[in-house]
Amino acid sequence: MSSDNSASVVTLKSNTGKVSFNTIANRFGVFLMIAVLLVVGAFASPRFFSGANWLNILSAVSILGMVAVGVSFVIYCGKYGDMSVPMVMALSGVISVEFMRYGIVPSFLGAVAVGAVIGLINGIVIGKLKVNAIIWTLAMNFILEGLIRWSYHGTQIYPDMATAVTYKTGFLLPLMAKLDPNIMNIDLTMRAENFNALAQTYFAGGIPLMLVVMVIIMIIGYFIQSKSSYGNKLKVVGSNYDVGNMSGIRATTIVMLAFMISSICASFAGVFITSVNKVGAFYVGAGYDFQAVTAIILGGMSLSGGRGNIIGVAGGVIMLGLITNILNLFGVGTFTQKMISGAIFIVVVAVNANSLRKLGKDDA
């Protein structure tokens, strides 16, 4: 009984304008945690506040940032997450290396087109048939893994060794070679260098291209999610699917577009991560699905949908980068870091769910 009482008191307080701890924790939690981490980082190493370290942190999370913006749309519409992100990244990377023969722009376009198609399939199945999003995207992830491995016979594709490719294995390469035999004669050395240079392009003061792209994607994402009519509809559908459907919103289309945005963002990330690793393979995106969800939840977006924004997501992404950086400065190993990040995720999700319940909002 006592817990019921306290819950109602907290609800009352937040209704009458007095700000409760839970509300603060929900809204600004990530930035408070970042502030704490900054203090910890200052003790970790004197190099922590150097410009080079900060560029290092930001460029390390820029790929995660691109993915997280996309996945945040899926979570915003109340669908828990997109587990097909790792293989969409891998497939886009592979496709971009294959399309590299025509130049950098077609390579991006090809990757994004593939991402859009996968997002469309996910969206149709999840939006129309109302399949459990996690289970379907997980199945999609396994199918795509099988497709990549099967078409490459389990090998990898290197942009700078692409001249050695026989055009007999590959995802679309055999088809491309059949349609346009000329591509076999294209000299790839220059193009491979251009492709690999994508991740090593720096602007004034050493700001990497990836970081710029991440910021642009975040700004566009912010405007779509919080300022556009699509974003409003997404919020309604995310808060309550049935209400959205009954108030004249095409909920199916809204959900479908959210999954397409997620896959397209993952495609961009996939091209960049392939360029960073200089290899296209089925495993390049492993772990990004989970990290993206962690960043989004850290950023105050609710798993039940319709709450939070991209600014918080950006905070969550930066916080993950800070944690990794500080643990590195303390000399903690990669495996232990994995364990710690998983534990942080569980604790944050539990606290988030608990505080939402205390606020009387839902059981997330």
Place this chain on the structure above:
Amino acid sequence: MRDKNLNSKLKNNFGAKANDSRIYIFLVIVFVIIAAIYPAFFTSGSIKALVSTSLIYIIVGVGFTYVMIGGNFDLSIGSIINAGAVVTMGEFNRFYKIFGGVEGGDSALIKAWILAFACAIGVGLLIGFVNGFLVAKVKVHSFIVTIGMLTTVAGFVYTYSHGNSISANTYSLVDVIDKSFVKIPYLEVFTPRFVIAIILVVVFEFILLKTKWGYDLFMVGSNKESSFFAGINTVKKVWITFIISGFTAALGGSLFAVSMNAAVPNFGERGIAPLMFVLAATIIGGTAMLGGSGSVVKTAVATIVIQSIFSFLISMGMGFDAQVLAAGVVLGAVVFFESFSVYRQGLKEGERPALVLEAEQLRLKK
């Protein structure tokens, strides 16, 4: 004419019954097709190989089915399997050394194995306990909890094993665990590991079908609110399903490691993930994705069916990567088909066949 039509439509339960026992029909069809194309598949040796490959999935599937009947998913089984495997091997080596190694004789061996199994199962129970706590008590969504647990436990496994594979220092148990009791063809499948799996399946199926606890679990899975109002402790039920899942996953992993005499920290990460296999088997076996119905035995039969399809593909000369693709497609098709049938059912909700028929006939008269 009208009455006949109506009766046949109203009493047409055959479809529902066939769907209930579809896995047995599926089993027969698959075996008939394989027998027609590749009769050598049914030799005693290949049946034994088929069964011993499926055992890990059968054992893990028991707990997974329980969790799914309760209306949740346990995506962390892949990591728990690895945790069970590496802990068994690592702790055995440690205890064997403590008890004196080779000089300790048989008693040292037995004590070390028992303690190692206890540690592995303890780890599984602990993980299941935490999963269950977060899902049932804190009421976080089960996907999210178990995805987090998957990463945490994977980190633990890598930290524990330093990223290497661990082998036991003796071959004492590996000879016993997969040794047939009798040397008669087709009865060779009865190895200790197989018997353990059978006992697990039978016991848990019995609990599910014949006890009040199992009956209540079905109710919790199909409707949480009404079972709460009926006086069932839903929190405890869901919690226990996760503990069972942790137990079976750790046991499956440790028995698998013993049969290989080695444990790797990344079993299934670069191949056919156990999660993918067990998920597909559980859904084909007729467990509802939303909870409330299902059967441990049917999951086990589905495991055998899927594994025999894979073995068949291997014997037809299919590569490993093609197998991974086939596994993914099987899972995708199963999820799609299941959801599509639920979707069709949803469209029919509130429909009355008798009225529809009457309306049709009125329309025809006009």
